[in-house]
Amino acid sequence: MKVLKFGGSSVANAQNIQNVGGIVINNSEPQVVIVSALGGVTDALIDAGILAEKTDESYKDILKELEKKHLDATRTLLPVTHQSSCLSLIKQQFNELEEICNSVFYLKELSLRTKDRIISFGELLSSKIISAFLQSKNADHTWLDSRQLIKTNSSFGFAAVDFETTNKLIEKAISSSAKKLFIAPGFVASDENNNITTLGRGGSDYTAAIYAAAINASSLEIWTDVSGMMTADPRWVSNAKPIASISYQEAMELSHFGAKVIYPPTIQPVMHKNIPTWIKNTFSPNDAGTIIENISRDDGDIITGISSINAVALLSLEGSGMIGIPGFSKRLFEALANEKINVILITQSSSEHSICVAVNTSDAGKAKQVVDKTFEIEIAQERLEPLTVETGQSIIALVGDKMKSHTGIAGKMFDALGRNGINVRAIAQGSSERNISAVIAHEDIKKAVNVLHEAFFESAYKQLNIFIIGVGNVGSKLLNQIKQQQQFLLEHLNLQLKINGIANSKKMLFSNDGNDINLKTWKEELQKNGDDMQLNKFTETIIQKNLRNSVFVDVTADENVSKVYDALLSKAVSVVACNKIAASSSYKNYSHLKSLAKEYNALFLFETNVGAGLPVIGTLNDLRRSGDAVTKIQAVLSGTLNFVFNNYNATKPFAEVVKQAQDEGYTEPDPRLDLGGTDVMRKILILARESGEHIEMDDITNNGFLPQSCFNGSVADFYKEMAKHEDHFKKLFEEAAAKNCKLKFVAEYENDKASVGLKHIPDNSDFYHLYGKDNIVLFYTQRYPEQPLVVKGAGAGADVTASGVFADIIRVARV
16 A cells, blocks of 8 residues: 655645546555645635734635635535535534634634644645545545544644554554545644644645555655656756655755755655655656655766755854853753754854854844843853854755765865855755755855756756847847857857847846847847846846856947946956956056956956957967966057058048948947057057056057047047048158058067057068958067067957957856
């Protein structure tokens, strides 16, 4: 004979109860079926009792709604010819329930004993309705009254079972019947005086285990709305995997730390009798589910599952008066136990200077009062500090029997959390090494579960959550490249890129419900569904989403955008910047951003600040990391200026050549940043800094070629002014041509000094044969003193710039 338990959404309504009936009727093996109350009934009954105690007559409305719920379910489930007795029973039970609540109303008192009596009606009614439904289907059975069979002490609300008496009563009731099917209410029991008691919330699972142990059942089946236990909460982790097999000990650890599929005490009775327990899905009964038994059959993952407890408070008792003095821990735990405060986690420093425990947040205030009272003398003598209470915490736990035979699990856990900016406040691990628990901020719990699930269960791929600001020319090319390469990256680099947010200067759009933004329709979605762009809100949303492996991509030239980098880096969000402003700002800010990235295990990458998609900064960093030192840099760093001077020959106006460069996407939005040398100054500044130089923008000499009047007014005014000075540009060209030279705007760094300016380039120079929009950088180093290391190629254009940004995004994934 086996025991089946149906609860939660399995018996939420009449339609679901029909599914339950089908499972029971189609099972030919002798069985005991335990059922919970209909959906929401227990909470509603508690509310009714509380309202009655407060002399709020709206408890009557709740009772009327509950009566209707049960009557409606009966009318739906039963043929008219079978309804009469069941409807009569329901009315009778609600009359009794109303009398009890009326008494509470007049007495203005709701004792635990009376509360147990009120909430017991939920399971009693549901089991009677389901019994009548099965009878209408000709499923011959006996209804068992758990109140008469399960005997407990008188701890109302959470009664302890007298197993010796209970086992005898259950065994006798079942063995004396010729029936092969039994229906019984869960959750309810009675004390030696036959006062109704309850087994605590979730106690119907416990009831089922009690019955299973009493009759030495062949198995226990807990039927829920999920197909077994999962490696993590599937509402949080989209890639959570079903657990096929798990040990009793692992199941207890996971259920203690918040896994809601099974009620923690359930496992004890069946574990002692070595009865296999199955977790099955009422709505998908053919799914395999999870089997819980003495030894897991799974030889795969080291970690079995990840679980968590929310709404936790951390209590810290510390002071020099604790050191070497026995009894402090005993007094602390006695004080908490006397107030019925459950301790979830314990940790103590080896110095004995402090002890830390975690409790439910709802108990924190009471704990503070009782502990400070217990140690009031030591606190007054300043041998102890008053108890410190930190709310807003959660506990995350890794669980697995195989952890004890593998090194490095804790290191891997804390490394993964640290790389994602998740601070650990306290740590605990039992001597069994079956569980590693950590206390973290509640706001980080969902992120932490995903981070650890990726680290331990998703070796197949790594996920980056990307937020892009600036989806204009370069940004749109980037999105198109990501769309094109997504499948390739997943297949060949095990990398999944999810676009979770995009923005332009007017609109911003975020993904919803874990789905990334559709890269085929993003333009239409941004325009149609996007909110008005607010930089602060965009930044705050990224931080609030708190997704693992988050990357902020700045494809703008906006100084305000560069000012949010520090807020993001300090939340472990990596920053990929096409925007040069941050890296070329004050050295103090540049250094600060670098330090934040290092401190919070994020990356601050800006390869495209110099040379678009060329590996300029990456090459420079590789040189320095390998021990080389840069002595000199010579470079043509403006694809725009190179394009302009390669195409200007004094036959076509200089202004027209500049306009062509802008139209083809080679210039900044304001071309004066390029032609005035500011953009090149920023680039050589960045290269000097990446070479180890503490240099500011004001330290760079700019030998510009534009007449000063070109810098006045708007961009349109700039073009008009260039046209007026065509003779000036002709003269520059003719002077170079007369020497058989070309004009190049060159940046140089040597002996701690940097400069930029227009130069005559002879035909024997590396810069002479530089065509189109190409850039070239010559690195002279201790290892390359005479023949420089050369990086050369296209240094402007939306496609190559986007590819450089894309490469930086992929670099984030490889850390």
